[in-house]
Amino acid sequence: MLPQEESIAILKQFLNHFKYAHVQRMTVDAIESLVRIVLMENVFIYEKKYYRQIKGGAMGSPLTLTLANIFMWHWEKTLVEPQRNSNELYGRYIDDIFFTSNDSIDKVNKMLADANKRHSNIKLTATIDNPIPFLDIHIKNTANNFITSVYHKEAAEPYVVPFQSDHPRHVFVNIIDCALLRAIRYSSTLQEFNHQRRTLKLMLLYNGYPTRYIYSRFNKFFAKCSITSTSIIPMIHDENEFLFLRRQLLEQATVPEHRRAARIAKTMDYNNFHSNIDPLVKAKLLKRRERANSIILHHTHEKRFSHYKRDIHRIWNDIFHNTPVQTTKLIVGTRNNPNLSKELVRRSPFIRNRNKNNKKQTTN
Template identity: 25%
Template structure:
């Protein structure tokens, strides 16, 4: 296995045994599956597209192929240059056309898992995003764009951080300058790029600044960067309408954190927040026979039914906000977030993976024996409530993830969100705190 061969070349001492890493790699490569409707399918050949280790594996596999076949073959003297990016190869052939096609036939017979297509030209060839030209015994390069490429540049009026949108042209013009070997070619291609940016609403002032910045820096773009340890603390926030307010609040109180030597300087970075697609589109659908109209009712067959509120929606006793119950439930429903109400109009939010009636029986037992292990029981004892005063209903039915996962953590997060949303922390409710660490 090519991964094992590479790992065996590591210098000693080796912290992590090769056998352990091979076992992890085997799991990542052979346990790929996907779900279509209600059926699961496992991939039995190749590597899943989009897998994190797929590019690395492809590089190692093709590199091993080169070592075993290309470099030691009789064709190697006819290859003047050989460049490869993952599994795409650019080569300069100094033999005849007939010899090249013979080499290609031999190449496709070496390994059935690797089959090479080709494009051959005597003066110009396109490779990835670059066009390589040979004219007057000299190589020149320029930008290559497929005829089918669309203008997918980020629209300037999109909801993204302003500094990100103003820096996109800079990055694109620097990339263009690196790909164009001559200043004349850069100027020509830059005019086309300016048009594409203007079609997406970018101001000409930003484009002109980015164009000029890249015009005379081509030699510097090929210098190796020197990475130094950055003491800056990166504060990563989801980008939203509140991002500026949050960052301003953190900066206002940064002096208190800066007393610790770890917090030298601060830099805010943003990740994409949830958009309409995240909210509306789900890769796993709900079962067709599941009812989601919502509502809680007693099962009619247990002692907990006397404590059950029959509801399809409820109004918050303090704010008056109306909430629609999610999922159809009764005393036997499992995996729920529930609400317990008391005569004082205070709410307690809880969650359980077991049936809700089992959880309510435990609450009732704790009240009967005065087991003060939670604010709920302490309040019941302090106010001289009885177990008959205990009323509950299921607020939300949380389905287990179809693809597996930490169901307990998912339930806990749903519970914490409802505690925050309904404001049930003491003294406004009967919950002790919100456990924010479960969202990290």
């Protein structure tokens, strides 16, 4: 649970430490005032009563997650420094920490006990073992070498979106491509990757994916990643080529990095930007410029409307052929059907009553 006043003080310390006098034209004082409003004026409804949160922040809020990371940045300073000085590994994702040590178990336990005394709201639960899972990675120390692979929880069921479900085709493509990408990035050896590849193939077969479709997607994925025009089969059996491919994919931008670049690009003018900006942000700006003269139509996906995209383009060409409008690019895409949680979610009484009042005013 984040202490509100202390979190705001640490946020200011964080901004000053990294010399952020302004963030998107906002001063540190303005940011403090806005954060104070979000944290301390957060209200919710329970059994027709209004409550104001006085500890922590709203779960799922981007601001709460950011403040938690900054709070942990401040807390972990005394833990990180000894690790750096002794050339050990240290990593953290939100409140999950991974580090290595050559010290005795007693010394490590004492270090963790001291860390638990630093703040009443932070208590570490330690797991010291070999091998050990961290997030979704399985890490093993073998002869002073780390062997990594994809971690599968024992209770996890081998389910993905069934092939017979009413989803756009790109959903099934993304499932396979993302799983292969994760297997390559997480597997430190070719042997581990081949094991993950076989596991993925069995899971897809279990969920109704045709064998021909699976092999087709595997081949297209490897053909897209291959640096040579030769068959991909030798690469699967060649350790050096696999490690080269893995190194290439590890250097690619991750999904959070793409999202961050997209957020930054939205705040910039795509017709006027510096050439020395981040390449990923530049790519997002160029994509915005390319789509500036486009019309994007989305419709809810249904298999019976599989011809819809083709028909829309045909009608567009029939009507606007040889007209200035033809230079406008038409993009027809699909939206997924709403999932069950969205259909069954309960809206708050305040929102329901407000919608009823709006309808009454419209009727009158």
